[in-house]
Amino acid sequence: MIFFVYSMLAFHPQLDFSGQGNWGKGAQTSMDVSQYIIYIFTFFFILYSMSAFLKSRKKEFGIVMMLGMSVLQLRRLVFLENVVIGLASTIAGIGTGLLLSKGMLMLGTSVLALEQPLAFYWPVRAAWFTFAAFALLFVFISLFTAVILRSGTLIDLLKGSAKPKPEPKASAGLAILAAALLAAGYIAAFVVKGVVVIMALLPVALVVSVGTYFLFTQLSVYIIHKLKNRQSLYRSKTNMITLSDLAYRMKDNARMFFLVAIISTVAFCAIGTLVGLKSFLSGFVSASTAAMKYESYAGNKEQERHTALIERELTEAGIAYKPYVIRKKYALDEEKVRRFALIPATDYERLTGERATLGEREALLFYSENVNFGEETGPMPDSFPMRDGTVLDIRENAAMPASLAQITYADVLVVPDAAYEAQPASDDDSISYVYDVEDWPSTLAVAKRLMEQLQRNGEHHSFMARAYELNQLHQSFGQILLTGLFIGAVFFVAAGSFLYLRLYADLEHDRVQYRAITKLGLTEGELSKIVSTQIGLLFFVPIVVALIHGAVALNTLQNTFNANLVKESALVLGSFAAIQIVYFLIIRAGYVRKLKNVL
Structure with a gap:
């Protein structure tokens, strides 16, 4: 299907x-x-x-x-x-x-x-x-x-x-090793950040996988044996039947549990990563792209015709807009490493609506918070030498507001108008024509027409529109997300089906066992309780392990991109958990009914 x-x-x-x-x-x-x-x-x-x-x-x-x-x-x-x-x-x-x-x-x-x-x-x-x-x-x-x-x-x-099975045994050393490997993998996943995540990905995945295998084959059986040794718990009500049979089930199904846990983790991580990345990239594009912007570089002879065309298209479409013209000159710092966009104070005040009170030799610095794999931005200078020899003191260091991020990817220096005019012109200089539109999603049709007429990246100009960029992102990323959803769905359905098949493979054995116990006085209510506990553990132990693995992996992804993906991660993991609960309720009802029919 x-x-x-x-x-x-x-x-x-x-x-x-x-x-x-x-x-x-x-x-x-x-x-x-x-x-x-x-x-x-x-x-x-x-x-x-x-x-x-x-x-x-x-x-x-x-x-x-x-x-x-x-x-x-x-x-x-x-x-x-x-x-x-x-x-x-x-x-x-x-x-x-x-x-x-x-x-x-x-x-x-x-x-x-x-x-x-x-x-x-x-x-x-x-x-x-x-x-x-x-x-x-x-x-x-x-x-x-x-x-x-x-x-x-x-x-x-x-x-x-019906052949008798030997009592399952577990090694205390391997049980401790399972806990140690899982703890080490989780700690590493939480501690590593930035580009180190990529290098740590394979070793951490290997450690967690081995730990998961020993969790089901050794640690789970070891814990059950410890519970059986507590006589007050073991001899209480129907716990003797539940725990005795549970040790065999865990040992028999250990490899299947491991397979289900790993497959489910892959499904959670694949879908969670795709959903999270789509949300993150959409937010990044929205924040860093103006509603509509025309960038004119040095030597552009079509500047007036193009800007007139943009304004005419917006007016004819009945879209209200506020135009801003921002001049920019580019310069490097003393080490010739960091690039800065110099903006005159009057243009800054017009664009942001904030007052920039500057002395003749003062400047404001705004640094860009680009995606840097979680690494912090390097130290900012206290002063900046202009090409004419004057040195401006940096009066303020602050993160760049969205309005400035939408006109340049470089760090921004807001300088006095006189200092800006004194800066020699260069081929890197440009003018940003920004059109602020409150109802920017309605500009998609206009943006598509303008993109065709202006040809996004011309010889001396470029054109961008938020609605158009988001539309392109959603369309291209949507294909990947759609394929990821279907592959994840196949993996998750297969994981649930593995559990279902294993459960029904033991049906005949369970019928014989519960028919015998019922003759000793086991009631239908007690039967339902025992079966529900055993099926619940069968269904939820590997899925809970997979959910924890997935949550840790998605948290690492969040740290890598320095983004908040809690909502998306919770949505994906919560959806899978809800599906598994419904699946369990349906299977449990059918299984209990089949057992009761032969009692």
Whole structure:
């Protein structure tokens, strides 16, 4: 179903960006690659699910072989069953995807920030592509499963999963190692900042992964043994049944828990990172881009015609605006390292509305807070030498306000008008024509027309508009976000399905066990409580671990970009947690009902 919905969006006639420059080709390629990722991951997931089904049917296979079925007939039976299940699920997935298609098109419109909503169409190509891809996949896996099917000895098949298991044991040393590795990974993730994060990424991920593996295989079993040793707790109510069975479940499911935790963490981090980056970049572009700005450089002969064109377009569109003209001259500091934009005090006062009371040899310095991977801005000078030999004292050091950040990326020196005029002209000098529009989102159509007429970066000028830049960002980033959402959804659904399959693989064993305990006086209420506790741990232990891993990773991302991504991280992690709770409630209700039916 997920593959079909994704294909429906990928093949949508309105979403063909391949002809829209390099970013369009890149976005189209990313969608194609994502389709292959979903398909490959689905292959391994279905292979796992089929092996889980076969393992739970050992006793059945033993009975039919005892009645005379040959190994070849058994393999043919398994092949045909898997093919029928595969074709039925493929058709059902396409049908369900069609029912959800309108909602998915609305989601695609929202994520991609499209001006026109995606129109509904009959996704014949997507349907045939999905059917052919998954029919081939199921036939191949069915053939592969049937060929490698091991019948085993008859006595082993008849016993199925009823063979007694040795009591699970845990090493105290490995349990302590698990806690130490996780603690070390988390501390490193919180401590490292800036570009060091990139270098620490692989070692921290490796340490946390190893720690997670030992958490499930050793630490969890070790904690359960410690709880069992507390007699007052162990012998209270139904805790004996819960804890005794829990140790076996944790040990049996340790590798699956580890896999689910890692897969879920990848899904959380991928989607959280994409959502957070989109929010961060949107905020950065909004803050650093004027509603509309025309930059005229030295030697521009079209300056008056272009500015008149901009004002005429805005007036004809009925958009109210306030024009500002800001002159800028550029100079380097004494070390020839840092570049400064010199702005006359009168232009600064007109743009910001703030008074700049300066002496003849005084200046105000505003430094830009650019994205610097969390590293602090270097020390600012106390004085600045002008080209004419005079030295200006820096009276104030402050972070650059948005109005100044929108006209230059360099640090700004506000100087007296006389000092500005005395500064010799150079080819780097420019004039910013800023058009302040309160309702700036309404300028998108005008900005697109002006962008075509002015050609964003001309020989001696450039043109920018906030609405246009955000629209370009949302469209290009939306493609990546959409693919990330679908890949994350596949990973998360697969993680939940691993848990579901493992739970139902133990159903027959649980039926026998609880039927026997019920004869000793276990009530239905106590049964529900025990099963709910065990299923709850089965479902939530790996997901809670993944949520903690994801929260730490997203916090590191936040420190790296020196941005506040708490809201976006909470939204992503909270959404996944809510889905898992609903999934648990549905599965738990069905499982308890199946157990009660045989009591």
